[in-house]
Amino acid sequence: MATGSNSQEIRPSPELPKQLPFDFLKKITNDFSAERKIGGGPFGNVYKGVVPDDGRLLAVKKLQENAPMPPDKTFNNEVQNIMALKHENVVELVGFCWETQKKLVQFDGRYIQADITESVLCYEYLPNGSLQQNLFAEPAIDWSTRFKIIKGICQGLLFLHKLDIPIIHMDLKPENILLDENMVPKIADFGLSRVFGQEQTRLYTQTVVGSYGYMAPEYLYRGEISTQSDIYSLGLLILEISIGEQNCKDKNQPSARNFIDKVREEWTLEHIASKYASLDTEGLHQVKICIELGLKCAEIDRRVRP
The missing domain is CATH 3.30.200.20 (Phosphorylase Kinase; domain 1)
Known part of the structure; x- marks a missing residue:
């Protein structure tokens, strides 16, 4: 790391x-x-x-x-x-x-x-590099740091979405989360970002550009952009950070459905307890809540995402 x-x-x-x-x-x-x-x-x-x-x-x-x-x-x-x-x-x-x-x-x-x-x-300059460089490396990041990173990303995204003129990032993924000397996460790389006008909640594009495995289905297949596009990507980030496994290992696979279905099926409370054996009850509850939140954010229907 x-x-x-x-x-x-x-x-x-x-x-x-x-x-x-x-x-x-x-x-x-x-x-x-x-x-x-x-x-x-x-x-x-x-x-x-x-x-x-x-x-x-x-x-x-x-x-x-x-x-x-x-x-x-x-x-x-x-x-x-x-x-x-x-x-x-x-x-x-x-x-x-x-x-x-x-x-x-x-x-x-x-x-x-x-x-x-x-x-x-x-x-x-952020000395700890990207989340991608740290999340899947050895030794593994401890849960309290992972939880801090999840909360920080959520706070940064909320800030962007609540601006008077909201900014949609459009490319949230581990490579675009940078970590400072205290492992505080910072959202980076706004090359694909979109700015919404006041009262505007959605727009459409014929040019779909982004990272496979992190693009919301309504954007990937219909070119529809909204704050919920970022929420979908956020969900995948939360899942990756929570379980320590990488989404979209197959770079040619545009959808993350297989990864999401695997998390939903495998990461039961018993599985969480076995993977995080050193955590107390509160820590295990945090992991469970984060996985549940990640799955809600990554729902296919944007209208039911948080």
């Missing part, structure tokens, strides 16, 4: 400017070197940035051109949707770069000069 130290260096200074020059980001990531890479996904790679003056650490995400959505759309989603958000369970965006530079690129067998836009996002 990933661990972190130097807790005094983790949070970026509030004086860090919001708009950052590309050369500065190149410098603090050692020109986005492989040695500094700490994560990656369909939208881009994340690098550890070390500010030379004082050793502060930042997480620098460089968006890539061949992402599922255009970099400018992803960039606008992340910057506009979360720049002003401040919550203990939502990752803090501390800076960004949208800079066009002239570069020599190869085209049709020869080199030409082209305008290349570099789009980079800069976040607070």
Whole structure:
């Protein structure tokens, strides 16, 4: 399991400017070197940035051109949707770069000069990495930490959904939950997020983009988006954290029904007691309630989800 130290260096200074020059980001990531890479996904790679003056650490995400959505759309989603958000369970965006530079690129067998836009996002650095890196690793996370992580994710999502202009995350999964030095969870990666207008509760899209196994069925099959889309994904997260087993091991399987049915069938009170033999009555009750809540959130019919 990933661990972190130097807790005094983790949070970026509030004086860090919001708009950052590309050369500065190149410098603090050692020109986005492989040695500094700490994560990656369909939208881009994340690098550890070390500010030379004082050793502060930042997480620098460089968006890539061949992402599922255009970099400018992803960039606008992340910057506009979360720049002003401040919550203990939502990752803090501390800076960004949208800079066009002239570069020599190869085209049709020869080199030409082209305008290349570099789009980079800069976040607070979280030393324990993602929930994905920790949840299925050894030694296993103890139940009290798992329970704290579940509560934190719920609080962060409630905050996003209760904003005056609600934000629907649309990609809740273990890779997009980051953990700070005290294992406090923070919702991250808003590249697919949607903003609802006031009085708006649902919208539809013909472009369904997301992570197999975590997309709500009404979104996966009909392109329907609502806060309940996130609640479905939350349910799967709660189940994974509670039982310590991974959903959608088959990356080609879009639905999580097999996983949900397996949890409903296998995780009886007796099974919980055998898997969490060291827990007292209160702890076992917490596990039971979390599994029940996860199953309710992952109901096929969005209208019966909490």
